[in-house]
Amino acid sequence: MQVVNYTEFRNNLAENLNMVNDNSEVVIVSRSKGKNVVVMSLEEYNSIQETLHLVSSKANQKRLDEAIEEMRSGKSAKHKLIED
Structure with a gap:
């Protein structure tokens, strides 16, 4: 800074x-x-706004916490992106 x-x-x-x-x-x-x-930068600003939106409700926070826990415990899977 x-x-x-x-x-x-x-x-x-x-x-x-x-x-x-x-x-x-x-x-x-x-x-x-x-x-x-x-x-x-606009990119940094947009990133902050997205984060604020994602944690704006208890339901969103809970879902994010669950997804992080699934990832950490190995219950997630990687997939290739579909390209047009």
């Missing part, structure tokens, strides 16, 4: 955005007269 002030972020915008996308880095932009912001 990288923390930069607003001016540094703005002056090195392309470099900071490349760091976010190329290195999966999260950048926190500190602002002196406002709330700080977080800059992350």
